[in-house]
Amino acid sequence: MSKPIYFSFHWKFYFSVAFLLLVSLFGLQACQKAPADNKGLSAPVNDIPRLASGKPDFSGIWEATSAADYDLEPHSNRKDAPPGAGIIEGKYIPYLPEALEQRKKNFAARETLDPAVKGYTLGVPRGIYYPEPFQIFQREKDLIIVHQFGHSVRTIHTNNTDHPKDPYDWWLGDSRAKWDGDTLTVDVKHFNGKTWLDRSGNYHSDSLHVVEKWKLIDVNTLEYTATLEDPKVYSRPWTLSVLLHRHREKDFQLIEDYRFTLEYDEHYPPRPPVQ
């Protein structure tokens, strides 16, 4: 008698556990769906972070894992670069004939001419796929990008302002952006022409005009594309794209990298006389 009762109790127990498990699974799913539904947005990607306004929140520390900075174009391995399939739509940069000659000269002298070797600000778009992290600080009115390399700061304005009427030439250009659904489209111009696109000598002039598109494809991944137009150097606009990954390591932070000070670092601070 006791045995069947015991068995029956056991069976009921398992049934209850399974039932509870199912209920909680449905409940959990409902909870996960709720925030996205409550946003009331037309086409939310999925559960990406958002600002109070509902715009995507790109805040975080990001870095490309691509080997793009070695050479944007497809290339075999060489002493100073791993092989890479390139990140350009159509594989190659459509240089004008004279510009292609300049690019070859740059390549030959890349070890000394690359502005990054001197520690200069990397520019746009190079700073984005250069193998050092950058941090996005985002508010409603702007996104401030702090690059670890040089700690250079770029402001992307999202407050319906236009390019200055009386601009200077800047290392990072002037960035004005608008939201197109969940995609941030950034118009960048007024560059100084002193930066390169990678360490293999791909370059641009001060007539560069860049249109960037930034979009979260999941919580931890940004899809970044840049279309470059420069009538002095390219025969037509061309587009590159990379994925940017969120740094999630414990206690990860930017570490100041003012590379250009290294040549005089040794002279400071004063030292006590040798005893």
Place this chain on the structure above:
Amino acid sequence: MRHKLAEWVAGRSAVVTGMITLGLVAAVTAHKVNAQGGGIQIERSFPAIESGDWTGPRLADGQPDVEGHWSNTIANHNNFTDPQGGIPNDPNPRPADAGPRDTRAPSRVSDPADGQVPLQPWALAKVKEFQVGFHDPVKPEYIEPLARCAPGGIPKSLYWHGYEISQYPGYVLFQFNSGTRIIHLDNKPHLPENIKLWNGDSRGHWEGNTLVVDVANHNGKALFGRSGEFISENGKIQERYIFNSDKSRYNYVAVITDPSVYTRPFTVTIPARRYTDKDTPNGWHFEVEPATHAGADLILEHYERICAENNGGFGITAAQK
């Protein structure tokens, strides 16, 4: 580029000669500086602000809202302990810098009472040597590193032009004229101690109206000004940014400790005020431009501040030497 030109005018370097094209820009900047009347040195004294409750506006994450454009009210980095007294040993002193000491703003060193950095004898000798060498930089160490585009460091960044403070959940960001500082508001540990940085590694938290920041990993290279006082890579800095609740001013009060350079810890006090769209843009304290937009309201923004190739006045002298 432009801030260096403004500095030529305000700090009167002799290098202007020959820089004809740039001179035009300098003239425009000088006009902007003079337009406000006071130049860089706005105050000779300033009010104390007590640490206490914050009753002003808050950001969504609960931080006191102190965002905006700020600048010190006393002087630039010509002289750390006699801020309005001109560069020590200047062969061409400005008449305005002369006169009895008590007619000028007090030392930035608020403790000890004599207003001097309590330097060990060897460090004092180095400072005296710098104060002579600065005017004829025959050795690279006589060049004030800011002239070579180095970050202003701590505390000099707070009296080198105006700067912008912005705040985010977990962070306070300082965009200085030369250099950028990220204050982390979480409690993550400091970087490993052999990593040394121009602006150090900062951990902060809010106590009422006061942002309390602990600075480690300082590289000691920035110098405190053209008067040559310095800290070493062994130094620690405990900062208190004490804001008044109407968000118009704050006083920076920092205790600097470095047993390898000083005989005792000392306190630095630097007053600052906020600039808003009611203020006239100014080529030194409030370096902003009106944004282009369709609306009627005034939106002021600052342009990129990047100095990387000794493109300023003092840098040119240095490079020629």
